Amino acid sequence: MDTLIRDARIIDGTGAPWFRADLRISGGRIAAVGPQLAAGGATVVEAGDRYLAPGFIDAHCHDDLITLREPQRLEKIMQGVTTVVVGNCSFSLYPIAAGSRRLLADHFGALLGTTTDDEVFADLDGYRNALEGRGAALNVVSLVGHAALRLAVMGFEQRSATAEERQAMQRLLAAQLAQGAAGLSLGLVYPPSAYADQAELVALAETVRDHGKLLTAHIRSYEGGLIASTDEFLSILRSAGTAGLLSHLQSAGRPNWGNVPKVIERLETARSEGLDVSFDMYPYPAGSTYLLQLLPPEALAGGHPALVERLAGAAYRDDLRRWIEEGGNDPHRQSKVSLIGWENVRLSAIGAAALKHLEGRSLADAAASEGSTPFDLMVRLIVEDQGETGIVLFQLDEGDLHAACTHRLHLACSDGLPRIGTRPHPRGFGSFARFAGRLVRDGWFPIEDAVRRMTSAPAQRFNLSDRGVIRQGLVADLTLFDAAIDDPATFDDPVRIATGVSHVFVAGEAVVADGQPTGNLPGKIIP
Ligand SMILES: [Zn+2]
Numbered sequence: 001m002d003t004l005i006r007d008a009r010i011i012d013g014t015g016a017p018w019f020r021a022d023l024r025i026s027g028g029r030i031a032a033v034g035p036q037l038a039a040g041g042a043t044v045v046e047a048g049d050r051y052l053a054p055g056f057i058d059a060h061c062h063d064d065l066i067t068l069r070e071p072q073r074l075e076k077i078m079q080g081v082t083t084v085v086v087g088n089c090s091f092s093l094y095p096i097a098a099g100s101r102r103l104l105a106d107h108f109g110a111l112l113g114t115t116t117d118d119e120v121f122a123d124l125d126g127y128r129n130a131l132e133g134r135g136a137a138l139n140v141v142s143l144v145g146h147a148a149l150r151l152a153v154m155g156f157e158q159r160s161a162t163a164e165e166r167q168a169m170q171r172l173l174a175a176q177l178a179q180g181a182a183g184l185s186l187g188l189v190y191p192p193s194a195y196a197d198q199a200e201l202v203a204l205a206e207t208v209r210d211h212g213k214l215l216t217a218h219i220r221s222y223e224g225g226l227i228a229s230t231d232e233f234l235s236i237l238r239s240a241g242t243a244g245l246l247s248h249l250q251s252a253g254r255p256n257w258g259n260v261p262k263v264i265e266r267l268e269t270a271r272s273e274g275l276d277v278s279f280d281m282y283p284y285p286a287g288s289t290y291l292l293q294l295l296p297p298e299a300l301a302g303g304h305p306a307l308v309e310r311l312a313g314a315a316y317r318d319d320l321r322r323w324i325e326e327g328g329n330d331p332h333r334q335s336k337v338s339l340i341g342w343e344n345v346r347l348s349a350i351g352a353a354a355l356k357h358l359e360g361r362s363l364a365d366a367a368a369s370e371g372s373t374p375f376d377l378m379v380r381l382i383v384e385d386q387g388e389t390g391i392v393l394f395q396l397d398e399g400d401l402h403a404a405c406t407h408r409l410h411l412a413c414s415d416g417l418p419r420i421g422t423r424p425h426p427r428g429f430g431s432f433a434r435f436a437g438r439l440v441r442d443g444w445f446p447i448e449d450a451v452r453r454m455t456s457a458p459a460q461r462f463n464l465s466d467r468g469v470i471r472q473g474l475v476a477d478l479t480l481f482d483a484a485i486d487d488p489a490t491f492d493d494p495v496r497i498a499t500g501v502s503h504v505f506v507a508g509e510a511v512v513a514d515g516q517p518t519g520n521l522p523g524k525i526i527p
Contacts (some may be wrong), residue, residue: 002026003508004039005480008047013054013455013469015448023052025476028508033472045503047480051447054455054468055082055138055477055504056432059280060216060247060413062086063140064093064127065112065119071136071521078517079432079487079498080479082506083139083526085462088415089218089247090187092145094121095172097152104151106304110387111190111290113419114351124179128525135521137511139477141462142525143185143216144176146193146204158301160197169200170207177207180525182462183214185247188229189293190218191300198236205240214462216245222252223339225332230263234270237277245461246279248415249404250287250396253339257397260404267409278409278461283434285396286491288348288417288425291381291389294324294336304387311379321375340395342367342374346491347381349390349421355381360423360492363391390417392425392491405435405453406444411461412453426494430487433498437485447483464527476508 003025009018010033022037023030056079064086067073076084086092091111096104101117109115121127124142131140149169154161161169173184184204187193208215215237219229230246237244246267251259267277292300292307299307299320310316327338337345343364350356358366367377381389404410412435416428435450444450459468466474485500504512509522 002031002040002042003045003505003510004037004042005045005047005052008050008052008480010470011051011053011448011451012471013451015452015456017448018051023470023478025478025505025508028476030470030472030474030476033470045480050480050482050502052470052478052480053080053451054459054470055479055506056080056412056454057083057085057458057464057468058414058432059085059411059458059461060088061416061428062088062091062112063416063418064091065108065115066418067136067140068119068131068134071134072517072519073137074517075429075497077137077504077511078501079430080436080481080501080504081138081432082477082479082504083141083464083467085141085143085182085458087143087145087181088185088216090145090147090185090190090193092143092148092185093119094127095123095144095148095152095176096120097172100152100155103156104148107147107151110292110304112417113349113388124176124181124525128180132524136523137517137521138506138523139526140523141182141464141527143183144173144181146184146186146196147190149173149204150192150196156192156303158191158195158298161200166200166203170203173204173207174211177211177213180527181213183216184208186215186217188218188220189297191297194220194297201236202239205236205242209240209242214245215242216247218247221332221334222250223256223334223336225334226251226256226259227262227266228332230266234266234275234277237275238270243276245411246277248287248413249279249281251400252287252336252393252395253334255339257400260400264403264407264409278411279404280411280413281401281404282413282415282427282431283401283405283439284425284427285398285401286392286394286425287396288390288392288415288427290387291378291391292387293391294345294378295320296323296328296333296335307387308383311383317379324375336393336395340393344394346392346394346423347389348392348423348425349419350381350385351388352385355385359421390419390421390424402444405439410453411458422495424494426487426489426491426496429489429494429496430498433485433487433500436481437500438487462527467526476505478505479503
C-alpha cells in the first residue's frame with residue numbers, strides 16, 4: 001500500500017539543511033520526493049511541522065538476543081530507530097563448533113543475561129532464519145564476535161593461538177562474512193578475546209579486509225592505556241589494510257579525563273595517511289558493562305567456574321581486593337574501582353532472586369545495607385549471580401563526551417545492553433531522542449548534523465548502500481518526528497519510552513503510526 005507524507009520538513013541525512021516537500025512511499029521504496037505530489041490512492045499522513053528523516057541506525061548495540069525474544073523492540077522504534085548493529089565488543093550469538101554451544105551461551109549470558117542453548121547458532125544463516133522466522137520490527141546488521149571464533153576453535157584458554165588455530169578461526173570468520181556478516185568485532189578487555197596476540201588479530205583483520213568488511217574494536221583500555229590501546233588498534237588496521245571502527249570512544253576515570261581529543265587527533269593522522277577509521281559513542285557520561293569488568297582479565301582464565309574456585313582462597317581474595325581498590329602498577333591496566341570508587345559503580349541488573357533488591361544502588365550503598373564490604377558483596381554477586389550482574393559506571397567527563405559526539409568522525413550509537421533488570425543504563429531507551437532533541441536544543445549540533453550521525457554516516461560505514469539517505473529509489477526506512485522529541489529516561493528512572501516520534505517506516509511498512517506501535521514486523525538482516 002502506498003503512503004504519501006505531506007508537507008514535511010525533510011532532513012535528507014547528508015547534513016544538508018532541511019527543505020519542505022512531500023514524500024511518496026511505494027513498494028517499500030521512496031517513490032518520489034517533491035512539492036505537491038498527487039495522492040493517488042495513497043494513505044496520506046499530514047506532517048505538520050514535523051521533520052521527516054531516514055530511519056535512525058544504532059551503530060553499536062547489544063540487541064542480538066532481545067530482538068529474538070521481543071521482536072517489537074519498542075524502546076528502539078519509539079526513538080525512530082529502524083536498524084540496529086549487533087554483535088559488538090566480541091559478543092555474538094554465532095558461530096559455534098562442536099562443543100562450543102554451551103561456552104558461547106555462557107559467554108554471551110555473562111554480559112546480557114542467561115542465554116539458552118537454542119539461542120546460539122551454528123552460523124549467521126542460523127541466526128537469520130531464527131530472527132526472520134519470528135519477525136522483527138527493525139533491521140539488523142550483524143557483526144561476528146571474536147569470542148565466538150575463539151570459543152569454537154580453542155575454548156576459553158588463556159594463551160596465544162597456534163598457526164593452525166588462527167587458520168581455523170579465519171575459515172570460520174570467512175564463512176560468516178560470505179553469509180552477509182558486516183565484519184568482525186573485537187573485545188580486547190573481554191576474555192577470551194582479550195587473550196589474543198597481535199598475530200591472531202592481524203590474521204583475522206586480513207580476512208575481514210579480503211571480504212571488504214569492517215573491523216570494530218572495544219580496545220584494550222579506555223583508562224590509562226587509552227592512547228596505547230588506540231595505537232594498537234591502528235597498527236592492526238595498518239598491518240592488514242582493513243577499515244576500522246573504534247567502539248564507544250571515551251576516557252574513563254577522573255585522572256584520565258581530557259584524553260579524547262588526543263585520540264581523535266591520532267585517528268585524523270591515521271586518516272591523512274590513508275587509513276579508513278572512525279568511531280562511535282553514546283550520549284551519556286556513564287558506561288555499562290558486567291561486574292566481571294572490575295577484575296583484571298587474567299582473573300577469568302578458565303572461565304567463571306575457575307574464578308569461583310580461586311575466590312574460595314583467602315590469599316587470592318586478598319590480592320584481588322588490593323588490586324581492585326588500590327590499582328596495580330601498570331598504567332595501561334588500571335582498576336576501574338581504584339579510579340572512580342565503589343560509590344560510582346551502580347548495580348543495574350541482578351539475576352539472583354536473593355540479591356535482586358539491590359538493583360539501582362551503588363556497591364558502596366548496597367554493601368552498607370547488607371552489613372558487608374563492597375568487595376565482599378562483589379564476590380558474593382560473582383558467586384551467587386553467576387557473574388552475570390550488570391553494572392553502570394559513572395566515569396566519564398562531559399568535555400570528552402562533547403568532543404567525541406560533536407566530531408565529524410563520530411557515529412551515533414546507544415551501546416544498550418538490554419537484559420532483565422529494573423535499573424539499566426537509560427541509553428537503550430533514550431540515546432536517539434537525546435541526539436535529535438536535547439543535544440540539539442543544548443547547541444551541540446544543528447538537527448541536520450545530529451541526523452547525519454544517525455543515518456548516512458553509519459549507513460556508509462556498514463555498506464548499507466540503499467539506506468541512510470532520503471532519495472528517490474532508496475529503501476523507505478523513515479522516521480517522522482517533532483522538534484520537541486525527548487528522552488525522559490534517567491539513571492534513576494531508566495525504563496521510559498521516548499516521546500515525539502509519530503511515524504516510523506521500515507521498508508515502507510509502518511512500525512509506528514500516530515505515536516503507537518503497529519505490531520508490524522518487516523525487519524530483515526541486512527545488507
Ligand atoms: Zn564495548
